[in-house]
Amino acid sequence: xxxxxxxxxxxxxxxxxxxxxxxxxxxxxxxxxxxxxxxxxxxxxxxxxxxxxxxxxxxxxxxxxxxxxxxxxxxxxxxxxxxxxxxxxxxxxxxxxxxxxxxxxxxxxxxxxxxxxxxxxxxxxxxxxxxxxxxxxxxxxxxxxxxxxxxxxxxxxxxxxxxxxxxxxxxxxxxxxxxxxxxxxxxxxxxxxxxxxxxxxxxxxxxxxxxxxxxxxxxxxxxxxxxxxxxxxxxxxxxxxxxxxxxxxxxxxxxxxxxxxxxxx
Numbered sequence: 001x002x003x004x005x006x007x008x009x010x011x012x013x014x015x016x017x018x019x020x021x022x023x024x025x026x027x028x029x030x031x032x033x034x035x036x037x038x039x040x041x042x043x044x045x046x047x048x049x050x051x052x053x054x055x056x057x058x059x060x061x062x063x064x065x066x067x068x069x070x071x072x073x074x075x076x077x078x079x080x081x082x083x084x085x086x087x088x089x090x091x092x093x094x095x096x097x098x099x100x101x102x103x104x105x106x107x108x109x110x111x112x113x114x115x116x117x118x119x120x121x122x123x124x125x126x127x128x129x130x131x132x133x134x135x136x137x138x139x140x141x142x143x144x145x146x147x148x149x150x151x152x153x154x155x156x157x158x159x160x161x162x163x164x165x166x167x168x169x170x171x172x173x174x175x176x177x178x179x180x181x182x183x184x185x186x187x188x189x190x191x192x193x194x195x196x197x198x199x200x201x202x203x204x205x206x207x208x209x210x211x212x213x214x215x216x217x218x219x220x221x222x223x224x225x226x227x228x229x230x231x232x233x234x235x236x237x238x239x240x241x242x243x244x245x246x247x248x249x250x251x252x253x254x255x256x257x258x259x260x261x262x263x264x265x
Contacts, residue, residue: 006061006107007130010083010117013056014103017049017087018121021103025094025122043095046070049087053105057083069215082108086215089118090189104191106218111239116222118195127195127223135198135226144228145200147252153181153203156193158212165211173208176260194220197248198227204249206261208234217246230254234261 024045050070057064065076068085076082083105088094090101099122107115114131127142129135135142155177160167178184187193190207194217197205205224207217221243225231232238234245236258249257 007115007117007128009057009060010105010107010115011119011126011128012060013053014105014117014119014126015121016056017052017103018119020049020052021045021088021094021101022121025097025099025101043088043091045094046088046091049103050085053085053087053103054083067215069213080110084108084215084218086191086219089191089216093188098188100187100189100192102189102192104215104219106215106222108218113218113222116195116219116226118191118219118223120192127199129198129223129226131222131226133226135223137199142199142227144198144224144250147250148203150180150253150256151182153253154183154185155181156185156187156196156202156205158188158190158193158207159186160211166208169208173206173261180260190216191220194246194248195223197229198224204247204253204257206234206245206247206249206257208245208261212243212246214243217243221246221248224248232258234258236262 024043047070050068054066054068063076063079063081065082066074066085067082070087086104088101089104094101103119103121105117106113112131117126117128119126125137127137159170174184190212193202193205196202221231229248230251231248233240233243234247247254247258247261
């Protein structure tokens, strides 16, 4: 499978899904949804967008396995290439018409995350990367900007709510960081926030208290790494079997933040 062909297919699928999401976002009246759990919602558009992505990629490439937030795992009889899909990252924002959500598609080959696409349809902004080939915003190469001092850093995170995560851990992290950074943001689409760290829109992203799934962060991880960020879990492991925590930061700030977040005080 040619790498340039695969990343082009991922971008095309993301745009098709984004078009459908725009229809829903711009529609008149309330957006219908179902509750999957406490404060965990799914809409018709989540499901349709995921189906659009899978069908588009199946037409373009044979032998792909899929792991989707809505449809679960679809194994392949051949190969070890899995497409990891969050068709609407930021469903709660979408439901409330907060203009911050994305389509997120990653590829894992064996244990390695190799391709990532995060598409913000409202801005028509496509962030994408292939391992070893750099990261891009639309057609422009992106490189993480020079590191800021801790007191100048704008840091993003996800926070737990209801029964989704560990509130005490998040509070400990906030207590540690709030007096020492320029600001903390919780926008609500982890895929975008992780990718934005690569662009320098955020100086770092971390999560542990909130419960994030692989499809929430996989594509952003590829983009941030290729832009030059250091990405590990909060134990410092760059390739954990499960991403139960996450820290994305400039290489000159990663270890400092890791030490602070590993033992908050």
